[in-house]
Amino acid sequence: MCGIVGYIGERSASPLLLECLKRLEYRGYDSSGVALAIAPGNIEVTRAQGKLSSLETKIESLNGYAAAARAGIGHTRWATHGKPTELNAHPHRSHDGKIVVVHNGIFENYAELKAELADAGLQLQSDTDTECFPVLLSHLMQGGLGFTDAFRAAVARMRGIYAIACMHADDPDRVLLARSGPPLVIGAGDGEYLFASDLMPLLSHTRNIIFLDDGDLAEVTRQGVRVFNLEGEPLERPAQHIGWDAVAAELGTFDHYMQKEIFEQPEAVARALAGRLPGDGGRLTLGLPFSEEELAGLEKVRILACGTSWHAGLVGKYLIEELAQIPVEVDYASEYRYRAALPEKNTLAIAITQSGETADTLAALKQAKRRGARTLAICNVQGSQATRQAEASLLTEAGPEIGVASTKAFTTQLAVLTLLAIELADNKQTLDGQLRQELVSALRELPARLESLRLIETQMKELARELHGASNALYLGRGQLYPVALEGALKLKEISYIHAEGYPAGEMKHGPIALIDENLPVVALMPSDSHRERTLSNLQEAAARDGKLVAFVTRGDRSLDSIAYRVVEMPEVHPCLAPIFYSIPLQLFAYHVARLRGCDVDRPRNLAKSVTVE
């Protein structure tokens, strides 16, 4: 997904912009560019196709000329309209060369605007939807409007979703921003301001962050930030202090962020649970604003999410239905938002989203609210759109997740969902005291017990070495481990590009069994829980068809030794927490397969970390 950065202050802007763009690399991009205000009347635009190193080389070739700039904007582009060429890279300039713009999102009415501008004799040079904006803005200024007023008028003409940053060569001490959809955050430093598409580039410079809301416009100068709406009316957007440590976003001794984030899971899960578990027999501390009566009266839970977060939602369904006995429906956010608008009476709608900025999830949450549901966000990013849109939030506290493939974001979502299931069960009084005590104790021990899974990496590396040449893979699980099978398959396909499918083990014989032959790895999750016997017969069926069975079983279970290709022994765990435990080896397996296949693990092709378009 495209990334925007910008700076205005007293330091040299070009190294700062490059540093910030590097921190946005994880979002995915295929070209990049910067605009630097070198002197009044002179904005230098440098753009490059491919990696940021190409842009860096081009900036270096300016021989220090760029170093004078104390303000500038930058962009990494993930192509939507037009090929990933230098011509289509941002920043885009107006026809008179005065205005530069970077944009994240899509202007849906760009064809109409392009035609209108052509009628006025103004031809666009690129294939992008973005270029119509600076040209329109300049056209409006030629009609007599000042920079800020013309910016407001141009933004008002735009349909679709956008985050925009814009500068004028004759007014280089001012940057104008607008947001409708994709996030834009401003870091307030000492006599300087930085802004970006997310917090990551800003954290090593300042923790005082202004979050722009949908519909906000802002004017950033060295003196301060003024936020206003399309009508020009001032808006209050006080800076919030963000607690994340930038060090948490550094790679350290790991080769990839994904690897680092897999290994961070014990601490991440510990943070997700911290301060929330009860003392002896007491209630949990989740800080939800709903009354006990409201929670006790819930008739339905509706979970809305995409991708990995949707898989977490499916685990949540098993947990909430089992513990709190409330029916749960789990929807793909992109489907729910367009389904028949049935009333959501006595319903709690839960949006699960790592980023808190996924366009479909936000739209679905809005719909659920409109249909009458109470709303809760389970989210990793404090201050994100989801946390501000929902009535209540439970932060997952995973810390920054840079790898595009979600790992610690997923397991912390599962930890928080387990807490929520207990809280709902407490309100409904559906959970036997002894069982509750066992689960709470297991949660208390969870972070320490997850540490032991570090040892499983060697085995997963070896397995990856043996199986990385496969073209397909089938993942099977039952009950709460069925969503883990889906997630394991997603991890493998998104970073190693091996086609993989997750299935409930019991469904295998209704179709996927036709795929099984001696070349197909069948990755099966079979802990010693209430589903074990049934899963065992399914796996015997797979082995009988020569499938390469890789079975994850509870330590000591020897039942598959003679028919499996490999048996991986897992610690004995509480069934509600098995999804967290069993996810980790599958993440490691996918990681090592992707490495062996030479894939770009942290930045898989075509994928974006935060999907802020529909």
Ligand code: M6R
């Ligand atoms: O930020 P979100 O959790 O809303 O993102 C939803 C999906 O795009 C995301 O979970 C995606 O599937 C994962 N990055 C895949 O590992």
